[in-house]
Amino acid sequence: MAVKVRHYRKFAELLNEAEYEKREITRITEDILDLSVEESYKIQKELIKIKINSGHRIIGSKMGLTSQAKMTQMNVKEPIYGYLFDYMFVPNGGVVHLSEFIHPKVEVEIAFILGEDLEGPNVTRTQVLSATKYVAPALEIIDSRYKDFKFTLPDVVADNASSSRVVIGSTLTPIHTLKIDLDLIGAALYVNGELKACGAGAAVLNHPANSAAVLANMLARKGESLKAGDMILTGGITEAINLTAGDTVIGQLDQLGDVSFSVKE
Ligand code: OOG
Ligand code: MG
Secondary structure: OOOOHHHHHHHHHHHHHHHHHOOOEOOHHHHOOOOOHHHHHHHHHHHHHHHHHOOOOEEEEEEEOOEHHHHHHHOOOOOEEEEEEHHHEEOOOEEEEHHHOOOOEEEEEEEEEEOOOEOOOOOOHHHHHHHEEEEEEEEEEEOOOEHHHOOOHHHHHHOHHHEEEEEEOOOOEEHHHOOOOHHHOEEEEEEOOEEEEEEEHHHEOOOHHHHHHHHHHHHHOOOOOEOOOOEEEOOOOOOOEEOOOOOEEEEEEOOOEEEEEEEEO
């Protein structure tokens, strides 16, 4: 049974309410067993419309499930994208409260800020690198609206790729000043001074610029494109780490610097 068009809105409303009320819901694919990825992006689109209609503004986009560590952790095999909104922004060194979330996790990522438009199809990593103005260290807080943080690919697409909060480091590094290429950049994630996960930029589709290229090419299939000034999160380099009250989280990336936040009750 395919999803009837009128149902996209219903599932989008359910996901939005779950985020707003911080309450888990059952997976859409428990209701609609054969929900396709294409249909799930239509639900995501309705969800984005609901947020825009309630006065929120898009501040960037994100790729998800771009590393083997993330794909293995979530048992999902294809990259996905979603959108970041103004209410998700947490200043570097800021505080979040556990009460804002259902079951949050954190990931260390590399963010790109474009200096030129990027329009697919066939965008390459080289084109991404020449269109990028700055790169920055980022921490993404993801918070699936689904019970026990478990989902299939279409479920997580519909849920705006689990987007919840984003922290960007205070230093934006002009990409042409990098002395080591982004695939060789080391990334370490510390919680309360303890190393929880580490990896290198290459974990993200061999090079984080490939992730932005995949995004541009996925958007092109929908007649959309990336614009100068856009921020893109390229995806978790390592597996995501659960957050608890009292945590101070620091992401450290070679050349790009640090990014941090803390979690209170
Ligand atoms: C989906 C979002 C994944 C990433 O960086 O891989 C993501 C999830 O794992 O809940 O943001
Ligand atoms: Mg992420």
